[in-house]
Amino acid sequence: MISIKEVEHVALLARLELSEEEKxxxxxxxxxxxxxxxxxxxxxxxxxxxxxxxxxxxxxxREKDEVGRQLEPEEVLANAPDREGQFFxxxxxx
Amino acid sequence: xxxxxxxIGLEVHVELKTNTKIFCRCPTAFGGDPxxxxxxxxxxxxxVLPVLNKKVLEYAIKAALALNCEIAAYSKFDRKNYYYPxxxxxxxxxxxxxxxxxxxxxxxxxxxxxxxxxxxxxxxEEDAGKLLHQGTITTTPYSLxxxxxTGVPLIEIVSAPDLRTPEEAKAxxxxxxxxxxxxxxxxxxxxxGSLRCDANVSVRKKGSREFGTKTEIKNLNSFxxxxxxxxxxxRRQVAVLEEGGRIVQETRMWDEAEGVxxxxxxxEEAHDYRYFxxxxxxxxxxxxxWVEEIRASLPELPDQRRQRYIKQYGLPPYDAAVxxxxxxxxxxxxxxxxxxxNAKAVxxxxxxxxxxxxxxxxxxxxxxxxxxxxxxxxxxxxxxxTISGKIAKTVFEExxxxxxxxxxxxxxxxxxxxxxxxxxxxxxEEVLAANPKVVADYxxxxxxxxxxxxxxxxxxxxxxxxxxxxxxxLREKLENLKGR
Numbered sequence: 001m002i003s004i005k006e007v008e009h010v011a012l013l014a015r016l017e018l019s020e021e022e023k024x025x026x027x028x029x030x031x032x033x034x035x036x037x038x039x040x041x042x043x044x045x046x047x048x049x050x051x052x053x054x055x056x057x058x059x060x061x062r063e064k065d066e067v068g069r070q071l072e073p074e075e076v077l078a079n080a081p082d083r084e085g086q087f088f089x090x091x092x093x094x
Numbered sequence: 095x096x097x098x099x100x101x102i103g104l105e106v107h108v109e110l111k112t113n114t115k116i117f118c119r120c121p122t123a124f125g126g127d128p129x130x131x132x133x134x135x136x137x138x139x140x141x142v143l144p145v146l147n148k149k150v151l152e153y154a155i156k157a158a159l160a161l162n163c164e165i166a167a168y169s170k171f172d173r174k175n176y177y178y179p180x181x182x183x184x185x186x187x188x189x190x191x192x193x194x195x196x197x198x199x200x201x202x203x204x205x206x207x208x209x210x211x212x213x214x215x216x217x218x219e220e221d222a223g224k225l226l227h228q229g230t231i232t233t234t235p236y237s238l239x240x241x242x243x244t245g246v247p248l249i250e251i252v253s254a255p256d257l258r259t260p261e262e263a264k265a266x267x268x269x270x271x272x273x274x275x276x277x278x279x280x281x282x283x284x285x286x287g288s289l290r291c292d293a294n295v296s297v298r299k300k301g302s303r304e305f306g307t308k309t310e311i312k313n314l315n316s317f318x319x320x321x322x323x324x325x326x327x328x329r330r331q332v333a334v335l336e337e338g339g340r341i342v343q344e345t346r347m348w349d350e351a352e353g354v355x356x357x358x359x360x361x362e363e364a365h366d367y368r369y370f371x372x373x374x375x376x377x378x379x380x381x382x383x384w385v386e387e388i389r390a391s392l393p394e395l396p397d398q399r400r401q402r403y404i405k406q407y408g409l410p411p412y413d414a415a416v417x418x419x420x421x422x423x424x425x426x427x428x429x430x431x432x433x434x435x436n437a438k439a440v441x442x443x444x445x446x447x448x449x450x451x452x453x454x455x456x457x458x459x460x461x462x463x464x465x466x467x468x469x470x471x472x473x474x475x476x477x478x479x480t481i482s483g484k485i486a487k488t489v490f491e492e493x494x495x496x497x498x499x500x501x502x503x504x505x506x507x508x509x510x511x512x513x514x515x516x517x518x519x520x521x522x523e524e525v526l527a528a529n530p531k532v533v534a535d536y537x538x539x540x541x542x543x544x545x546x547x548x549x550x551x552x553x554x555x556x557x558x559x560x561x562x563x564x565x566x567x568l569r570e571k572l573e574n575l576k577g578r
Contacts, residue, residue: 013366015177052170052192057376065112065149068119069133076129076137076241086128087226087238090179094232094358 002031098297098335100328101305102257104320106270107248108280109221109288110153115245116220117144117187117375122247124286128240136220136245138183144374146171150218150247151378152388153279154194157249158216159389160277161270163198168379171218171372179239180223188250190369193217194378200273201397202265203415211266212254221246243287255294255305260324264317267291268419272396276421284316291320296341297331306331307341311355313348323348327355399424407437416445422459423449429466434473443469447487451494463497464490472500484557485509513560515567518551521559522567525550526575537576544568 007027011018018026073086082089115122118135135142155165172190198213223241227234251270257263271282271289282289296308311327314320326348331341346355394402396418403414418424423444430440448469452459472489475481481489481504492503504510512518525547526533535543551564 009366013175013177013368052371052377053373055376058379060376061146061148061151062119063148065114065147066119067114067121070120070131071133071137073127073129076132084238086130087240088129088179090237090239092232092234093179093225093237 002027002034097299098328098332099258099300100260100324101255101296101298101308102259102263102324103255103294104253104257104263104266105292105294106251106253106267107221107290108157108251108274108282110150110157110247110249111278111280111288112147112149112153112247114147114149116147116150116218116247117245120245124288126242128238129242131242132244136182137241144187146375146378147247151194151380153247154216154218154249155380155385155388156277156392157251157274157279158195158198159385160273160392160395161195161198161200161213161216161251163195163213163216165195165380165385166192167382168192168377169194170377171375172369173372174219174367174369176367178222179237180225180244182223182241182244186220186222187372187375188219188369189217194249194380200266200269202262202269204259204262204265209256209262211256211262214252214254216249216251219248219250220244221248260321260328263293263324264321267317267320269396272419272421276393276395276399278393290314293320293324293327295324295327295331297328297335306335307343309341309343309355310345311348312345312358313350315350319348319350322353323355326353330355403437407431407441409437409441413438413441413445416449417441420459426459426462426466430469433467434470436473439473440469443473443490447490448494451491462494464493465497468493468497468499475500475504479513479560480504480511481509482511482557482559482561484552484561485511488557509558511560512555512558513563515563518555518559518563519567519571521551521554522564522571525554525568526571533572533575536572544572547572 004023004027007018007023007030011023011026077083077086077088080088109122112122114120115136118133120131120133120136123131135144158165169189169192171187173185174188174190175185177184193215195216196214198216199210200213201208201210203209221243223239223244225231226238226240228236231237253266257266274280274289275282280288284290291314293311293314294308295311296306298304298306309327309331311323314323327346334341342357345358347358348355399418400411400414403409403417404411407414409417416423417427427440427444430444431437434440448459448462448464451457452462472486472493475489476483476486485504489500489503489509492498492507493500496503529547529550532543532546536547547568548561548564551559551568552561555564
């Protein structure tokens with residue numbers, strides 16, 4: 001189970017504003033998901049190494065440290081809610 | 095205050111000097127127009143995939159080896175989640191439980207004692223963007239964001255809580271900077287932000303084994319700020335405890351102008367980064383042979399170079415330490431010594447007049463107009479007796495300002511030393527004639543006035559008289575007068 005308080009904490013971290021009804025609903029739904037995932041605890045994993053990635057791949061990297069193409073400033077700022085010159089403009093942070 | 099000791103640990107971020115960013119091919123160059131060095135990957139646009147720049151891994155391994163760390167056989171990246179406008183994806187790709195390197199150390203020297211400071215871990219991560227405020231962050235009407243720096247490769251170096259004083263913290267930082275600069279993987283320029291430092295500090299009663307509650311200090315923009323902020327914070331914590339209060343675990347900002355640390359209380363203070371493995375990047379299995387190749391490619395590091403200076407050049411340990419503190423100064427010194435065998439003479443000039451002028455003009459030695467060959471030419475002019483040591487200092491200042499050859503300056507300004515006995519003797523006569531009272535004092539037994547008379551001779555020749563000759567001739571003349 002997950003408490004209303006935990007839902008509020010996660011909502012704050014995710015910058016979500018929830019109504020009382022939504023908090024109840026998410027507590028129920030998230031609780032159900034966690035409960036389902038609990039099933040994994042029934043398995044004996046003592047001899048199973050931890051997995052960091054689901055694909056059987058390693059060491060995928062770019063060999064050449066060479067500069068590629070960048071976006072044009074107008075493309076960069078196309079989605080900016082607000083701008084000043086070539087800067088993104090944001091409300092006061094703290 | 096004396097009953098307490100501080101426990102200090104430093105977290106240092108160093109930008110790696112690769113051409114491109116850690117997960118995309120944007121340039122890492124400092125400066126540039128705002129938001130000009132960005133692409134969909136570092137802007138965190140939907141649907142993009144980061145790919146690790148292998149050079150970042152190589153440089154990080156190199157730095158870790160130089161700091162005596164063990165390199166992990168298996169490592170991975172994780173997401174550190176938080177909301178802040180300098181972070182376009184709302185998470186930073188970092189490393190959490192399987193960092194690249196662990197268990198290193200470096201040695202510092204404070205008050206003549208060598209102390210080993212542990213390094214707990216070194217991990218790779220991406221830098222965030224840059225925020226611009228009008229005035230301070232709390233009073234600005236709005237803020238501006240430049241994402242050029244987003245995705246520039248960083249290593250974070252976490253020290254053990256082994257440091258006990260602000261001086262030790264400064265010594266650790268200076269040594270760390272020197273070692274990393276020597277490896278060539280970073281410029282480590284604090285003023286450009288390519289080396290940044292946060293400090294964790296707590297205090298406890300001397301003899302206690304337990305740690306007190308710590309605070310984290312941010313906004314430390316110079317070595318001096320680190321030292322001052324720690325000294326302030328230690329005093330503050332001791333005062334709180336002495337008044338029966340308790341320390342609150344929190345982040346505090348150093349205010350350089352006021353010289354105080356201030357609490358940064360905010361809702362986000364409840365740090366909950368919800369780290370999880372970065373699914374867009376696959377794990378790293380680090381080839382041992384590659385690590386050994388990188389180890390073999392390490393240049394001579396500061397401690398080794400210092401030892402060599404003592405052995406090879408016969409320099410005092412102090413000189414060796416000062417000269418090797420930065421790679422640039424050591425390189426400069428060695429270029430001079432390659433041209434001129436008297437290492438101690440070179441050391442005196444580099445540590446003395448040259449360093450003084452560099453500091454006074456806030457210049458790096460790489461920007462110095464005096465080339466090693468020119469400094470050596472100046473030393474040779476002194477050796478040949480063309481100029482005196484006093485005139486050499488004047489010539490040196492002129493060289494520093496203009497970059498001209500010493501011979502040229504000496505010729506232009508007529509600074510060639512006067513070694514003609516007759517010429518100096520004539521000046522001595524003039525000085526004696528012009529100062530009858532002083533001469534009488536000398537003859538009456540006041541030996542101290544001799545220095546004044548030498549000074550007058552030097553003044554009359556604008557410093558060009560050979561000092562030994564001037565001394566000898568003056569002494570002879572006066573003794574002659576005594577005999578009468």
